[in-house]
Amino acid sequence: MSSIVIPFIGGLAMFIYGMNIMADGLQHAAGSKMKKILEVLTQNKLMGIALGALVTAIIQSSSATTVMVVGFVNAGLMNLTQAISVIMGANIGTTITGWLVSAGEWAKMFSPSTLAPIAVMVGVIITLVGKRQQSKDVAGIIIGFGILFIGMNTMSDAVYPLRESEVFKTAFISMGSNPFLGILVGAGVTAIIQSSSASQGILLSLASAGLVPTNAAVFIIMGQNIGTCVTAILSSVGASKNAKCVGTMHLTFNIAGTIIFSILAMFLFARLDPSYGEGIINMTQISFIHTVFNVGTTIILMPFSGYIIKFAMKVNGLKAVETKSDEAELVHLDKRMMSTPSVAVEGAKLETIRMGRIARENLSLALSTLSDHDEEKMADVKQREFVIDKLCDNISKYLIDLCMLHLSDKDNEMVTSLLNTVSDMERVGDHAENIVELAEEMKQEGISFSDTALEELNEMSTTTLGAYDNAVKALELDDITYAVKTSFLEDQVDAMEKKLRAGHIERLSNAECSVNAGIHFIDLLGNLERVSDHAMNIAQVVLNEHRAEKNFHEEKNVE
Structure with missing residues (x-):
């Protein structure tokens, strides 16, 4: 037998x-x-x-x-x-x-x-x-x-x-x-x-x-x-x-x-x-x-x-489609998807984009506290920062697990890019928290900006948010057009930061605003400029991918 x-x-x-x-x-x-x-x-x-x-x-x-x-x-x-x-x-x-x-x-x-x-x-x-x-x-x-x-x-x-x-x-x-x-x-x-x-x-x-x-x-x-x-x-x-x-x-x-x-x-x-x-x-x-x-x-x-x-x-006792109310819960990631690595990479990309939108919402909310000093909003920003940190950790762990699998060269590059992107988005969340902390200090110390300073901040904030929105859109749609827009807006933010910094120093020298207000204003400019830098890093993923594809096709044609 x-x-x-x-x-x-x-x-x-x-x-x-x-x-x-x-x-x-x-x-x-x-x-x-x-x-x-x-x-x-x-x-x-x-x-x-x-x-x-x-x-x-x-x-x-x-x-x-x-x-x-x-x-x-x-x-x-x-x-x-x-x-x-x-x-x-x-x-x-x-x-x-x-x-x-x-x-x-x-x-x-x-x-x-x-x-x-x-x-x-x-x-x-x-x-x-x-x-x-x-x-x-x-x-x-x-x-x-x-x-x-x-x-x-x-x-x-x-x-x-x-x-x-x-x-x-x-x-x-x-x-x-x-x-x-x-x-x-x-x-x-x-x-x-x-x-x-x-x-x-x-x-x-x-x-x-x-x-x-x-x-x-x-x-x-x-x-x-x-x-x-x-x-x-x-x-x-x-x-x-x-x-x-x-x-x-x-x-x-x-x-x-x-x-x-x-x-x-x-x-x-x-x-x-x-x-x-x-x-x-x-x-x-x-x-x-x-x-x-x-x-x-x-x-x-x-x-x-x-x-x-x-x-x-x-x-299964299900009366309606379940929805996850907790933002910190992973929506697009599941270990079962790793049996098909290319699909798991796509899920990680979707989850990264979701995290990016949460970070964007937090940044917008933080910027609004500069004018209304709403304590409830400030508390919400800090709470959501914990959510962003948790998402960053979980997505990063998932991406590291993906690295251990047999991935195509393209998917492997995407996983590496997403690891960097998740870090950039987490840093945007950190800058939102920094802005709220500055708003809290201003409220405690009774500091306020002049109308001119507020207008300048609003203009730079709008441009910064525009750069970040285009970066996330470029990643989501894999569209180089949005990535190029991000680059253009990021250059504008850099120019604004230099111009507004110089203008505010001039106001300080003319005693048109207080020293404390000036320090907070400069700090805010620095945070917004750094956010635009992170947006550019995110957009660079799409720019690099399209550049690599172009080089590949050129090499193929030569062969």
Whole structure:
């Protein structure tokens, strides 16, 4: 028995490892295209289904896609209507694994014994010769494809002797005649190994050895779809109720599909053609049945998606969409998104922009206290400064974790830039607090500015806020136009600072204002000038990115 079990386990390990290498290479080769998924995702159900199928086909795991969706919903990047569409698509996308593995039957030139060694050899050559990261990603796809096939071949060879085993034959006959048992086995194996693709690989290897009757395969396939929901449910533990709904929707959708098609299958096998169910199934037939089951379930249940959402919300005690009232809570970041680094980088960018807007609001509020000396506003500014500091720490930690992942060169540069940007935004928050402290001192000491000084401060404040607004907009839209505007306004702020400083020194020398007022005025000018410098640093991220892209295209044209 050990001569069967050990090679089978080794083959399964190679199958899973090859699948992971291939998925990783596909994911990184896709690059920024993965980040555009959220941008094109709309309320259109068909678009969501198509995207769910595409992403799952790329990362070779419906469980991973659903876990990603849990993270998106928890981070507020996706609503439940969008989520259920992606889940439906993920079920369709996961069938691609079966078609890849069964290619040896319907396309003889793709048989594992022929293709696998060639794929590994080609992948290794590309790895050794290729210099760019993109070449290495392509090599990873090819090598993973080859290892996956070698693992599949090893599993099939290991179980081949079981063709003569009466025990195995009896076990599969039992699963075919007892739908509940077949579904239970499929769900249990998939839940244990946490991968529907790997579970499919096991079933396909047994089928290639001529061990699986059609009726048993049908019920095991349905069970696999239920078992794959366990990963998403476990992933949603500790997440928001909204995110928990994703796991519930996934389970509800797959159970409903299993019930519908189990009834149809039992009717077919018991009434229409009993001999068909008892016949031995091959890998291509399994892939076909799996595809029909998942596509059929999607077509049947798509009109009822709204009811599935309502049921999931009721099960999780959610009466309305949850919102996070605490500004310090992270909105766009979730550890689950790190399974897709490029999307996690996009989430970090969105969270950084959100922090930047909070810092801007605080700066505007602080500047207003110079004229109205409102103590409640001053307290709000100081309280929000704690929020900004907390956001800075949490975003920075997230970005540092991202640095440990396999990122594309572009994403790696963005993470580095965001770390600097978060620091710049935190410093803007510090300057807002400095301004409030100056306003408090002026109130305590009875200091006030002249109308001329207030007009000058208002003009410089408006220009400074304009520079900062354009910088954040440039980062958000990746638009160099706003970055150039920031540079123009920052130059204006620098010129104003010199001019107003000189003018105020002249007023001091003419005894037109007090020394204390003059000191506070100069300090305020310094804070505003520093804010514009930080705005320029933020805009520089976009300027550098566009400059790098221009140089890359120029080098490419030269080559």
